[in-house]
Amino acid sequence: MDPFADTLQRLREAFDSGCTRPAEFRAAQLKGLSRFLQENKQLLQEALAQDLHKSAFESEVSEISISQNEINLALRNLRAWMKDEKVPTNLATQLDSAFIRKEPFGLVLVIAPWNYPLNLSLEPLVGALAAGNCVVLKPSEISKGTEKVLAEVLPRYLDQSCFAVVLGGPQETGQLLEHKFDYIFFTGSPRVGKVVMAAAAEHLTPVTLELGGKNPCYVDDNCDPQTVANRVAFFRYFNAGQTCVAPDYILCSPEMQARLLPALQSAITRFYGEDPQSSPDLGRIISEKNFQRLRCLLSCGRVAIGGQSDESDRYIAPTVLVGVQETEPVMQEEIFGPILPIMNVRSLDEAIEFIRRREKPLALYAFSNSSQVVKQVLAQTSSGGFCGNDGFMHMTVASLPFGGVGASGMGSYHGKFSFDTFSHHRACLLRRPGLEKVYALRYPPHTPRNLRVLLAAMETRSCGCALL
């Protein structure tokens, strides 16, 4: 029994009919998305609170507003993005019209994760719809509250001949991936990313994979510990640490560590109060399984701050670990929780070497008063994105592409990059039938004279001139 065949067939037929091509249709879909957000804000906040204990504030800034901004940006720029992009011609083609036509791929699959279940479903969806594709959305089954809203409410706001939500766990997703899509956009772990890419390879389907990694956070001796602590703590414990671009671990000198610890404690207390478990601003771990995984990590190194947990609430306190060995589990996997290990290094070079030995992360952070230090970290490492002196603010700039490199992913999106990701860039050259004499040189028989002309042109680098 193939539960997806009919849905996919329907969407393909709709795409083939051409209904998604006009800008009006796409704009209508985007406006539908916008209304979905506006009319269901409370419902969504409740779902996010249910799934991850997200505060109204976090829901607003990191899920709802951010999605709304993407929709607004796409609506404002849709026609401009859709326009043919004229390109410069060379000497040989100066009489021709050369441009890049942006076309939808066709049937797009978006597989979304559980940590920002609204935003990470809607943002790719915005790009796919704006680019004129028909879309299948597979939200995460782990964030059940949001999954329900996306499955039951969202489709009412979109043209359902061109959009469908499909549900299921790993088994159903595997079945879904046996089908042919024209593009697959996946956000999740590197392990599953490999499975998705292998499935895509069967059908030669291009992919964007937004994966993860351990995002290093280098803290130089030359900085104000409290400022750094505020910024690192905010971005580390946001969404209870369940953010793909959160600073995963700190690299600093023992001296800096001694100054950072009280500063981190101060920040944590200011943010979440004396009893973080009762703060409405601290999230919870998504599932029992992840809670257990994280609880084990609490026994790595030594707990310097926090360390408490409550299984009945899936609560883990904002925690800082010190004295951690590189071989311990907390340094072997992406933490994805409110635990911040501090690793000591004796110099900037050692920190850079530590980072380079490991997989390229999705994000990389460097804190220093010295812009030279910041630039050096940037120049001698690689990562999806980089922020100097703050956490994942770079993600909020729509004119910056958001994506990974190496094990942290391939491809990127946000803003215009979303539109371009979900479009095929078709190279077009329109020539006139006239001026045949101009092209005559290219036809056989190739006389020695013609060869001499060609070689002379190559010498003077005017190869393109009148030969094509």
Added chain:
Amino acid sequence: MDTISEVVQRARAAFNAGKTRPLQCRVQQLEGLRRLIREREKDLVGALAADLRKNEWTAYYEEIMYVLEEIDYVIKKLPEWAADEPVEKTPQTQQDESYIHSEPLGVVLIIGTWNYPFSLTIQPMVGAIAAGNAVVLKPSELSENTASLLATILPQYLDKDLYPVISGGVPETTEVLKERFDHILYTGSTGVGRIVMMAAAKHLTPVTLGLGGKNPCYVDKDCDLDVACRRIAWGKFMNSGQVCVAPDYILCDPSIQNQVVEKLTKSLKEFYGEDAKKSRDYGRIINSLHFQRVMGLMEGQKVAYGGTGDATSRYIAPTILVDVDPQSPVMQEEVFGPIMPIVCVRGLEEAIQFISQREKPLALYVFSLNDKVIKKLIAETSSGGVTANDVIVHSTVPSLPYGGVGGSGMGSYHGKKSFETFSHRRSCLVRPLLNEEALRARYPPSPAKMPRH
């Protein structure tokens, strides 16, 4: 003799040592390539002649010229492309530096192919070098003379550790695909394209796949048939039809089929004489396997011109088939040989339907004096690229990305697109470690009342 694994590790070590970071070093390597071409021209032409019976003209015009143009263009533009690209700021990041920083990916694998064994291996390599990568080259063993020449001369002009050449056939390609790369560019068949992407998935390696397909060529009733047929004949029969962007088959109205045949035939005689076998400018099929395959496609077909072949010299005459049945073998696979099937369709709508029902091709061609026809055909189909009123040439414009879609491939290169394909474009935001007061509003505890938007 080093194992493939050792060769790749050495390239990685050389990359990690930072040799390719300074632009000047990359330019030096590109200049080395340019010198290679100048100084070893004769050897290159000889190898291409031995592999595909290319003569001096075709070697220069169809291969060498493009690589030289690419090298020149890339050297000139490199400082611009490699520079940090500032981007538009948001209200919250007005005081910050925000830009895209281009970085090399690391070690790139380029798997070449046999029909343009020099340009299809070296042209992408130019982009990969410019972007600062180490490049492992695996030329196609089918064009054995060019492969063997590249293995010999490249180390003489380029850094041996950074740009090694792997020789061999399927076993060696399988071996090299087990290694981890930071990007793989493959040109070749759909079947092998799948294998490459599968292997890449194990390491989460991004890929660019230049595959094939059947490139349709729609000839409208309203067009200058003389010019159209001359251009089509030129693009179809060059390199004996072994061109990934060659027009694969013609779609036209039955009322003009005879004229099309007549004019194609006229051009063919002008190009290659009465007996193309005697023409210096006419190529040969790469090997016996492909010779048999292409000859087989003619079986049971109505031959309007040509139709003969000689197994010893792997010569196949320029051949035109008429009234071809869309179900027949010649319409089921990429011809990749000097056979031009003509399939009759009545009108543009039928042509569009015919094309849309099939796999997206690498290229699409349309000949018409009517702009509306051209616009409609482009709008209602998809393909890697398009040329209207000519063939091939869209793939020669450096500012146009060259690549496929769907079954014809993914990703693209040429010119700046190569640089982007082989780079990681890293988003950077650099803030001052000041103004902490201004950022306090974002920290918890969140306000009791949510601000209105």
